[in-house]
Amino acid sequence: MMQRRSAPLPNGPVIRRILVRCSVTAKLIDSGRTVEEKKFESMRLTNNKISCSYCGQVHRWTKKDVILAR
Numbered sequence: 467m468m469q470r471r472s473a474p475l476p477n478g479p480v481i482r483r484i485l486v487r488c489s490v491t492a493k494l495i496d497s498g499r500t501v502e503e504k505k506f507e508s509m510r511l512t513n514n515k516i517s518c519s520y521c522g523q524v525h526r527w528t529k530k531d532v533i534l535a536r
């Protein structure tokens with residue numbers, strides 16, 4: 467009997483959600499944006515702001531603050 471983990475398809479785009487970490491609570495905020503994983507490196511992300519539902523502040527974020535989630 468073989469056990470297989472469910473793996474993503476080898477072909478086809480991998481879409482990730484863009485999460486930003488709250489600098490106050492360290493929780494992850496969903497930016498509401500998605501990106502194809504392969505295109506993330508060439509993607510330009512500047513001057514982004516997100517209103518944080520955890521601490522109530524507006525956070526600025528750049529590409530290096532981003533966490534990609536499945």
Ligand SMILES: [Zn+2]
Pocket residue numbers: 488489490491518519520521522523525
């Ligand atoms: Zn916050």
